[in-house]
Structure formats: C-alpha cells, structure tokens
Amino acid sequence: MKKIEVRISGLGGQGVVAAGQILGRAAVYDGKNVVQTQSYGAEARGSAAKSEVIISNDKIGFPAVRKSDVLAAISQEALDKYLKDLKEEGVLIVDSTYVKKIPETRAKTYKIPATEEAERMFGAKIYANMLILGALTKTIGISVKATEKAIEDTLGKKVADINKEAFRKGRSLS
C-alpha cells in the first residue's frame, strides 16, 4: 500500500463521521500515516455527511481527497454525488438497503445490506456503519486487531462488543 484515499458518504445520523474516525485510528494503529477529515453542517442529521481518510506509509502532502480509491456510499444521494469522483479502477462499497440504482461502473463493487443486517442482528440501524467499516477495512487491508482496538478507544468499552460484532459481520459479507 502506497497511499489510499477513502471517502465515506451518507446522511447525517448514519455514523459516517464515526466510521471515518475509527478507520483513521485503526490505520494509525497499523503503523500508517493518516489525515482524516469530516464535513458537517448545522443540519447534519438528515442532510449529507461526509468523512474522508487518507492512509499512507509515507508523509501525506496534500491533505484533501480529490479522486478517491475507495468510495463507501450509504445513501443513494451519496452515490449519485460522489461516484464520478471515484477512480476508474477503484472500489465501491454500498449499503444495498438504501442504494438501489448503481450506474454502470468499472469499479469493483460490494453490495452490503448493512442496514438490513444491523436491524436483523441487533434490532437497530445504527450499527450499519460498523458493517460498512468491516467491508472498508478488509478492502484496504487494515487489520482486525487494529480496528477492534480503534472501536474500543473511540466508542468506549461499554458499547465495544456489539460494534465489534457488527464490524466482523461486515468483513464476512465483503
């Protein structure tokens, strides 16, 4: 891995920012350099949310993602907005619960029914982002150990187990 640029996008309240923070932290635990950015507005809940993570073995010069290597889209709107900024040979991960129309693309595509699975497993949509995180870390090559430590350190021990279970499910589905 030289440098990987990741964009995670969805709606406010879908855990996009938390997923990016945990991914960034896990990559640091795996010995990488990381720049992690989140954008949010006053009306974040329900409106668009975006988190970007640049992961590199070397120092990171330009700190903003332009064309991403990996795009995770948790809403149809997010896919429609950011697919054009995914590199041609990139990797696309979608939550197929919400993303139904995927334009023709050369990107390697993973359809994860993250929200459905989260509801089925835990009775709560809020763990869908952990399933997406599982698919993301597997694609990028971030270790399970580093990610589970990052989940604990970011979300706290109390809720770590359920989130780790959702994360591992996401890995198994991708």
Add this chain to the structure above:
Amino acid sequence: MKKIEVRISGLGGQGVVAAGQILGRAAVYDGKNVVQTQSYGAEARGSAAKSEVIISNDKIGFPAVRKSDVLAAISQEALDKYLKDLKEEGVLIVDSTYVKKIPETRAKTYKIPATEEAERMFGAKIYANMLILGALTKTIGISVKATEKAIEDTLGKKVADINKEAFRKGRSLS
C-alpha cells in the same frame, strides 16, 4: 463571521485532536458549517500533531487550511513551524508553559499558561487543551453553551465537569 480557518498544533498526547473535534462540534451546535481535519502518524505520541477547523456560515468549498486566521501552538516546535502560515492580522494563542520564544509578529497574541494552570488546578497536564479551547472559542465567538455541550458529547458525561472547568478557566485568561 464569514469564514474562519483555525489551526491547532502541538505534540501528540497534548489533546490537539480532541480540541479540534470539540471546537468543530461546538461550531456546528452554534449553527455553522464545519470541516474538521486531523493529521496523525504512527508515532503520534511525542511527535507533531495538528488539527484544523474551518468554520463558516456558508458552504465550505476548499476543505484544507492554507493561511490560518487563528493559530494555537502548544509547543515551541509547533509555533516555529506554523507561524509563517498565520495571516498577518491573525490571532495567535500559545501555551506559554512551552512556548517561550515568540518571533516579532503583527498577530494579536494571547499567552495562556495552559499547562501550568492545568497542573495547578487539577494536578494534571492533560487539561491544558481545554484551557486553549477556552481561549480559542472566545476569540472565534463560539458560545459557552455550545462548547460545553460539545465537551459532554465528545468526552462523555463522566469527565465533562472537570473539562468544562478547565475550558472556562481558559476563557477567563484570554
């Protein structure tokens, strides 16, 4: 306030990332749009750490800070590195416990003995970042109410009170 670009810099372990996250969140609670970025490396503890926050009433186009309006420097090294990227009429906030040599500058300068005060008040350096946060939010015009809510939501209720006390001390010293 049209758009304010803030850079917080210091050493890993000084709470630079947490300060940026709380500032970003507080600004959102105050109705602003925010892009918040953190950079860290594998050896974050002890090496350089940096957090950037762009706060705007409008949508934020370019997501990276170039020349900042405000610079908070918690280490001498951080000041030496980033002072040249502070706008001429900007605001400089330093932790005067660590930053002893300030080159001549036209920036409005606040010297906050943040680490000394944190040790005196709580017997622990780790609250120094909250004193810096106090000075930052006062300078930028982010409300006490929004910041205290952001402290609670970011750090958790258990440790909120002591952090809020440190934060208010930082406001009173600036």
